[in-house]
Amino acid sequence: MNIPSIDAEALHRKARQLRLRILEAIAKAGKGHIGGAYSCLDILVALYHGKVLNVDPRNPKWPERDRFILSKGHSGIALYAVLSDLGFFDVAAMNTVCQDGSSLGEHPDHRIPGVEIDTGSLGHGLNIGAGMALNAKMDGLPYFTFVLLGDGECYEGTVWEALLFAAHHQLNNLVAIIDRNRQITLDFTEDCIRLEPLEKKICDFGWDVVMVDGHSYEKLNAVLKASRQPESRKPLAIIANTIKGKGVSFMERQLKWHHGMPNAQEIEIARKELSSP
Amino acid sequence: MAMNMDGSKPIDLRDALFDAVHAMASKDPRVIFITADMGSWSLTRFREHLPGQFINIGISEQNMIGVAAGLALEGKRVFVYAIIPFLVLRCLEQIKVDLCMMNLPVTLIGGGPGLCYASDGPTHHAIEDVSVMRALPGMTIYNPCDQYAAQAAVRQAFDQQGPVYIRLDKGRYDIIHKPDAAFEDGVISLKSGAGLLIIGTGIMTQQALKIAEMLRPAACGVGIADLFRISPLPCRKLLDLIKKSTHIITLEEHVITGGIGSAISELLADNNLNIPLRRIGIADVYCSQYGCRECMRKSVGLDDVSIKNNIVKWIGAANC
Numbered sequence: 151m152n153i154p155s156i157d158a159e160a161l162h163r164k165a166r167q168l169r170l171r172i173l174e175a176i177a178k179a180g181k182g183h184i185g186g187a188y189s190c191l192d193i194l195v196a197l198y199h200g201k202v203l204n205v206d207p208r209n210p211k212w213p214e215r216d217r218f219i220l221s222k223g224h225s226g227i228a229l230y231a232v233l234s235d236l237g238f239f240d241v242a243a244m245n246t247v248c249q250d251g252s253s254l255g256e257h258p259d260h261r262i263p264g265v266e267i268d269t270g271s272l273g274h275g276l277n278i279g280a281g282m283a284l285n286a287k288m289d290g291l292p293y294f295t296f297v298l299l300g301d302g303e304c305y306e307g308t309v310w311e312a313l314l315f316a317a318h319h320q321l322n323n324l325v326a327i328i329d330r331n332r333q334i335t336l337d338f339t340e341d342c343i344r345l346e347p348l349e350k351k352i353c354d355f356g357w358d359v360v361m362v363d364g365h366s367y368e369k370l371n372a373v374l375k376a377s378r379q380p381e382s383r384k385p386l387a388i389i390a391n392t393i394k395g396k397g398v399s400f401m402e403r404q405l406k407w408h409h410g411m412p413n414a415q416e417i418e419i420a421r422k423e424l425s426s427p
Numbered sequence: 428m429a430m431n432m433d434g435s436k437p438i439d440l441r442d443a444l445f446d447a448v449h450a451m452a453s454k455d456p457r458v459i460f461i462t463a464d465m466g467s468w469s470l471t472r473f474r475e476h477l478p479g480q481f482i483n484i485g486i487s488e489q490n491m492i493g494v495a496a497g498l499a500l501e502g503k504r505v506f507v508y509a510i511i512p513f514l515v516l517r518c519l520e521q522i523k524v525d526l527c528m529m530n531l532p533v534t535l536i537g538g539g540p541g542l543c544y545a546s547d548g549p550t551h552h553a554i555e556d557v558s559v560m561r562a563l564p565g566m567t568i569y570n571p572c573d574q575y576a577a578q579a580a581v582r583q584a585f586d587q588q589g590p591v592y593i594r595l596d597k598g599r600y601d602i603i604h605k606p607d608a609a610f611e612d613g614v615i616s617l618k619s620g621a622g623l624l625i626i627g628t629g630i631m632t633q634q635a636l637k638i639a640e641m642l643r644p645a646a647c648g649v650g651i652a653d654l655f656r657i658s659p660l661p662c663r664k665l666l667d668l669i670k671k672s673t674h675i676i677t678l679e680e681h682v683i684t685g686g687i688g689s690a691i692s693e694l695l696a697d698n699n700l701n702i703p704l705r706r707i708g709i710a711d712v713y714c715s716q717y718g719c720r721e722c723m724r725k726s727v728g729l730d731d732v733s734i735k736n737n738i739v740k741w742i743g744a745a746n747c
Contacts, residue, residue: 260529267500268528271520277490278525281497288479308521311490 153375156200158367165195168231169397170424171244175227177417179248182256185407187228189331189364189392190298194232196370197296201379204293205235210263215268216293217282221275222300222329224258224409229265230254240263258346262374273306275299276326283324283385294378296325302334310355313387317356323382326357326387329364331394335408352387364390398423437599444536444595445469447581448506452480458585459498463488463509465538469742470508473515488513492521492533499531504585510544511537511553511594519559526590527565533591534584538593540570540629541680542727547719549713553594558685560592562657563680568657570594570629573603576655579610596630603632611655613661616668620650623742624666624672628654628687631678634731638678641735660690666698674742675704680729686740705741707734 164334169188176182189211197203203216221227227247234241239262246252253262257270266282269275286293303309330348332339341346353359358380361374370390377386394408395401398420412420447468452458453476460473461482469564474481484491488509495505506513514537526533537556544551567587571579577595584591593642608615617632618639627635632653639649652668654661667677669691677688688706694700709727716726724730728737 161664195665267496268524271524274493274521274524277493277521278497278500280490281494281499282501283497284494285498285501308489308493311487312493315487315490401688 151370151379153377154201156367156371158371161192161195161199161367163350164199164235165192166397168195168228168235168423170421171231171235171241171269172227173398173412173417173420173424175231175244175247177412178245181248181409181411182227184412185224185333185394185401185404186300186329186331188396188398188401189394190222190329190397191228191231191390192365192367193298193327193329193370193390194228195369196374198232198236200367200371200374202266202371202374203296207233207264210238214281214293217279218296219266219269219275219279219297220258221269221297222272222303223269223280225300225329226254226258226270229258230262233262233264237271238323245297252376257332261348262375272300272303273308276309276312279314279326280312280321283316283321284319286323287319287321294325295322296327298329301328301330301339301345301348303334304328305343306346313352313355313357316385317332320383321385322383323376324385325374326385328387328389329392330389331392331414332375332405333394333405333408336405352389354415357387357389358382358384359389361389361391364392365396430549437602438574439467439599440571440574440577440596441467442469442558444571444577444581444593445473447578449476450587450709451581453478455504456480457502457504459503459505461491461495461497461505461507461514461628463507465510474719475712482665488518492518492525495533496529496531497527499533501528502572504532506584508536508538510539510551511556512551515553515556515559515592522566522590523563527563530565530589532588532589534581535590535592536595536661537592538595538597540596540721541574542598542714542723542729543633546717548717552714553599554713555682555685555710556594557679557681557687558689561685561690562635565589566658567591568594569655571596571655572627572629572632572653573600575602575606575608576610576653579584579608579655583610594629600630600633603636612664613656614664614668614705615653615655616650617623617653618651619671620648621671621673622650623674623676623738624650624652624668625676625678626652626654626687626691627658627678629680631680635678637731641731642738643669652680654687657690660694662694663723665691665694669695669700669702672702675705676738677700677704677708678734680713680724681708684711705738707737712728
């Protein structure tokens with residue numbers, strides 16, 4: 151399989167820049183889910199800046215575009231950072247997140263250019279994505295549907311209904327990416343309700359499953375681009391092992407930063423870390 | 428049982444409705460029908476004729492709403508079917524987020540309104556769904572009382588840009604409406620009167636007609652109206668009927684909290700109308716015994732005699 155290569159270092163630089171924008175937006179908003187935004191940001195940058203997704207910022211509703219659903223809607227600010235950086239809408243809008251009268255709330259809204267559906271309630275995205283993928287199969291359309299879920303979201307029973315459905319209908323144009331940061335709000339997933347062995351469970355539901363380092367652009371690029379050239383009739387789940395709070399040392403793997411709000415001193419430390427090369 | 432215009436017997440409401448969807452699907456490949464493992468003769472015909480437009484999604488109603496939303500986002504006209512409690516109450520949040528918030532043209536066909544699944548017990552009864560669905564912004568609710576109303580609900584749902592909920596009863600019922608009745612008005616006057624007005628919905632409109640007969644000869648000028656579209660409430664047409672009346676009865680096989688009685692009382696309040704209203708429906712209880720539908724109705728005071736006595740007691744025999 152011929153996988154186009156990427157400039158991993160350039161993507162890392164881009165991700166640092168976007169993490170800083172997310173930090174500034176959350177500082178201005180006075181609220182946000184920074185930990186999960188940072189755990190999935192490299193996946194989003196790999197998908198969008200790494201040109202896995204076939205999308206056009208000048209024509210967000212282009213019929214042949216790939217469909218991307220951020221099912222873990224509480225990481226909306228990470229998606230806004232990526233979409234605005236690519237020109238789906240003005241980067242200046244990042245300063246308005248959660249502000250009075252803004253079109254950018256904490257969770258994605260289908261009226262935002264580049265956003266397919268409303269999310270924020272967990273356990274909806276994969277079902278809707280399965281419907282979109284089924285539509286492509288019915289009509290012989292070439293687009294792929296990518297859905298990014300949180301691992302905590304996999305506690306929702308609807309996720310497993312969608313896994314059953316997509317496998318039965320052989321939706322190999324559907325890719326589920328699980329941001330496996332192993333944390334929920336109050337606990338670590340394996341201490342709350344065990345998800346492991348997650349790979350085996352999803353495999354047993356009739357999906358192909360691959361594991362990947364969710365912060366390695368080389369590995370993400372290889373897996374994500376290969377997903378567009380399916381060799382089986384099964385849908386594909388990518389379990390991306392990630393670190394919640396990735397990129398800011400004191401936030402990494404700390405439960406506090408699910409939706410903790412950094413104080414002025416912490417913001418300054420985070421700024422320095424994200425600004426240094 | 429009243430005959431059709433052409434002399435044929437009434438058909439089962441489910442067949443009337445599903446055959447109407449089938450006819451649309453035959454002409455328009457965008458029409459997709461998804462069932463959560465519920466069937467009927469007419470659906471068997473649909474599935475055999477158009478297998479590519481028919482999905483049995485299994486007993487997974489929440490997934491059904493999500494998949495329907497995904498298909499609708501891509502331009503399909505989707506009809507989904509399940510028993511009401513599992514379609515409406517189990518999936519309420521999917522209906523809100525996946526359909527109403529994005530105003531998607533998905534039609535929810537809920538089987539078994541009220542006490543339809545009588546001896547199946549309260550898990551299968553649908554006596555709270557109208558209250559719940561009325562609260563959802565953008566949701567249109569149809570409650571057909573005969574085969575022509577059922578077919579009209581499908582036609583109107585197809586023309587709708589947003590989500591629609593149709594309460595679908597089962598069985599053969601008297602033909603009440605003409606095929607070309609003004610269903611688009613949302614409420615249809617079946618008998619005009621200048622005193623008591625009974626507003627029924629769904630097959631309770633059938634019962635309203637029986638009650639009116641029972642009130643005779645005392646009943647001079649009892650008006651009967653069929654509330655075909657519960658939401659959005661056809662306010663103007665209802666006000667035209669209400670303003671001609673001295674007393675109003677609402678009749679529903681549903682809890683009175685949030686049902687059509689509540690909707691009419693809101694209409695009266697919002698229009699500063701001081702007309703006596705009696706809401707006849709199910710009180711704040713789940714049925715605690717089993718039996719046929721008529722038996723269940725009797726247990727909650729919704730059989731013909733109980734309703735008649737309720738009305739007579741309320742406004743006095745002299746006024747009936």
